[in-house]
Amino acid sequence: MGTTCGLTIDPIYRYVRALVICFILLPCIQLSLGAKTRHFKWEVEYKYWSPDCIENIVMAINGQFPGPTIRAKVGDTINVELTNKLSTEGVVIHWHGIRQMGTPWADGTASISQCAINPGETYNYRFKVDKPGTYFYHGHLGMQRSAGLYGSLIVDLAEGEKEPFYYDGELNLLLSDWWHKNTHDQEIGLFTNPFRWVGESQSLLINGRGQYNCSLAAKFSSNTSISQCKLRGTEQCAPKILHVLPKKTYRLRLASATSLASLNLAIGNHKMLVVEADGNYVQPFEVDDLDIYSGESYSVLLTTNQDPSNNYWLSIGVRGRLPQTPQGLTILNYKPNSASKLPISAPPITPVWNDYNHSKAFTNKILALMGTPKPPVNHDRRIILLNTQNKINGYTKWALNNVSLVLPPTPYLGSIKYGLKNAFDQKNPPENFDSINYDVTKPPVNPNSTYGNGVYMLGFNTTVDVILQNANALNANVSEIHPWHLHGHDFWVLGYGDGKFSADKDEKKLNLKNPPLRNSAIIFPYGWTALRFVADNPGVWAFHCHIEPHLHMGMGVVFAEGVDRLSTIPSEGLTCGLTGKMFSGQKN
Numbered sequence: 075m076g077t078t079c080g081l082t083i084d085p086i087y088r089y090v091r092a093l094v095i096c097f098i099l100l101p102c103i104q105l106s107l108g109a110k111t112r113h114f115k116w117e118v119e120y121k122y123w124s125p126d127c128i129e130n131i132v133m134a135i136n137g138q139f140p141g142p143t144i145r146a147k148v149g150d151t152i153n154v155e156l157t158n159k160l161s162t163e164g165v166v167i168h169w170h171g172i173r174q175m176g177t178p179w180a181d182g183t184a185s186i187s188q189c190a191i192n193p194g195e196t197y198n199y200r201f202k203v204d205k206p207g208t209y210f211y212h213g214h215l216g217m218q219r220s221a222g223l224y225g226s227l228i229v230d231l232a233e234g235e236k237e238p239f240y241y242d243g244e245l246n247l248l249l250s251d252w253w254h255k256n257t258h259d260q261e262i263g264l265f266t267n268p269f270r271w272v273g274e275s276q277s278l279l280i281n282g283r284g285q286y287n288c289s290l291a292a293k294f295s296s297n298t299s300i301s302q303c304k305l306r307g308t309e310q311c312a313p314k315i316l317h318v319l320p321k322k323t324y325r326l327r328l329a330s331a332t333s334l335a336s337l338n339l340a341i342g343n344h345k346m347l348v349v350e351a352d353g354n355y356v357q358p359f360e361v362d363d364l365d366i367y368s369g370e371s372y373s374v375l376l377t378t379n380q381d382p383s384n385n386y387w388l389s390i391g392v393r394g395r396l397p398q399t400p401q402g403l404t405i406l407n408y409k410p411n412s413a414s415k416l417p418i419s420a421p422p423i424t425p426v427w428n429d430y431n432h433s434k435a436f437t438n439k440i441l442a443l444m445g446t447p448k449p450p451v452n453h454d455r456r457i458i459l460l461n462t463q464n465k466i467n468g469y470t471k472w473a474l475n476n477v478s479l480v481l482p483p484t485p486y487l488g489s490i491k492y493g494l495k496n497a498f499d500q501k502n503p504p505e506n507f508d509s510i511n512y513d514v515t516k517p518p519v520n521p522n523s524t525y526g527n528g529v530y531m532l533g534f535n536t537t538v539d540v541i542l543q544n545a546n547a548l549n550a551n552v553s554e555i556h557p558w559h560l561h562g563h564d565f566w567v568l569g570y571g572d573g574k575f576s577a578d579k580d581e582k583k584l585n586l587k588n589p590p591l592r593n594s595a596i597i598f599p600y601g602w603t604a605l606r607f608v609a610d611n612p613g614v615w616a617f618h619c620h621i622e623p624h625l626h627m628g629m630g631v632v633f634a635e636g637v638d639r640l641s642t643i644p645s646e647g648l649t650c651g652l653t654g655k656m657f658s659g660q661k662n
């Protein structure tokens with residue numbers, strides 16, 4: 075480094091370079107591509123709200139529940155200045171489905187990509203949206219998604235680009251589940267011995283709206299104890315009516331932010347054409363109803379080709395768990411009919427909760443649209459993750475290969491970058507389980523497992539296979555659906571199967587021809603799911619069950635790749651734990 079007049083050249087040069095990049099080059103590049111930076115100032119706070127006609131508290135953004143919808147174009151930069159207005163807890167927001175290429179510190183995962191934002195503090199999420207599609211955002215700390223911290227994020231094609239399908243209009247549905255018990259109470263129950271499970275939700279919400287003490291469809295029900303809702307339409311719990319014109323095609327954007335529920339969505343008398351899954355185009359296929367698991371998103375095309383003198387139901391109902399929650403409902407209003415005109419028959423019946431053949435038939439229809447990138451033919455590494463429900467010192471947990479994840483106080487992104495070896499377990503977590511002796515059809519013989527926070531260090535640009543292996547839970551004859559979500563990447567879903575995965579017999583069944591690219595995939599009860607991805611995005615990435623209480627109980631792992639390639643990580647997100655000490659000059 076040289077000096078001029080006693081000043082080092084390097085800082086001056088860097089300062090000038092930064093000015094040139096920020097104020098001249100970046101705006102020029104953005105202008106030439108028509109891309110924009112979209113600025114948002116958000117404040118997160120608790121607010122009284124009646125999502126299902128019963129007053130409760132929700133996590134609101136700028137006073138809204140659900141949070142504001144972000145709409146951007148491919149190539150745009152999103153800049154959310156998030157201020158934590160909660161009095162006593164931290165907060166983060168994860169941009170679900172956005173891969174954060176080059177900005178892993180904006181992924182919004184507490185303890186992984188950043189420190190939780192303290193009360194009163196502001197964090198700048200700045201990232202590019204590089205792929206069109208239907209996404210959403212949500213809290214990623216404790217049970218803040220269950221508390222209502224979520225909203226939609228929609229990325230349109232860049233100017234001049236065309237979708238591979240046509241539609242006249244668009245409707246956006248963000249689905250969620252809602253409990254009357256507050257999330258602090260839920261959370262403490264999960265960490266109590268004896269265990270107190272959160273139970274099934276009281277309501278299902280469509281765009282943050284449901285009806286608990288009445289039903290829009292009571293008059294069609296044989297249950298006389300439930301009354302017909304009398305809503306003016308201005309209530310927080312009044313359904314968001316879907317206004318359409320006859321003989322048109324609409325794109326319904328669906329995303330599930332549920333904390334627990336797997337849902338089935340149907341529209342009375344209408345078929346739907348599935349065209350997008352998790353921000354990737356799929357080979358279009360027609361369905362009467364669609365399963366959507368927590369963390370998934372879809373676009374379906376709906377043609378309003380039914381009797382225009384009627385309105386129709388849109389319903390969501392619980393799948394995969396014995397439902398104790400009434401269907402969520404709203405109305406597809408064929409204009410110019412009045413929106414308050416009820417459909418002439420009962421809402422669609424949700425398929426029986428444990429009809430897994432129905433779910434599998436739907437899931438197996440999801441294949442990549444031609445032109446979607448294909449997976450590498452071979453993998454460099456295969457990690458097999460056995461999903462089990464366990465006990466640790468009497469506490470009920472979930473574990474992967476017998477390790478139940480407890481996140482460390484220092485975000486991995488910082489501790490890996492700066493080589494802070496005391497920040498987390500340096501041992502590689504187990505790559506496999508004893509697949510010869512473990513009977514996935516029975517409760518674990520030895521249910522005890524251990525806490526851990528080790529990281530799967532992935533070779534940069536290597537091809538990684540993950541086989542998710544489901545098993546029996548602690549109680550006999552119980553195996554649950556788990557929807558798994560990967561941060562920082564899309565993966566190819568190579569296949570699903572029943573029983574224990576066997577490389578000999580199942581390998582040849584994997585689909586390398588047109589597997590869908592997604593960021594979420596489920597494991598069916600007693601089954602396995604095979605995924606493949608390329609570890610090409612420098613950062614530290616969570617991979618976990620998207621059922622929020624399950625993640626909180628340890629059902630996740632952490633992947634890291636290419637962290638050494640990141641030249642700088644903004645210190646703004648690393649002011650806690652050992653990185654916090656490091657930045658304040660203390661010894662760790």
Ligand SMILES: O=C1O[C@H]([C@@H](O)CO)C(O)=C1O
Nearest residue numbers: 269271463547548554624627
């Ligand atoms: O994690 C869970 O715990 C309960 C049950 O297994 C024990 O109460 C349940 O249904 C889960 O999904």
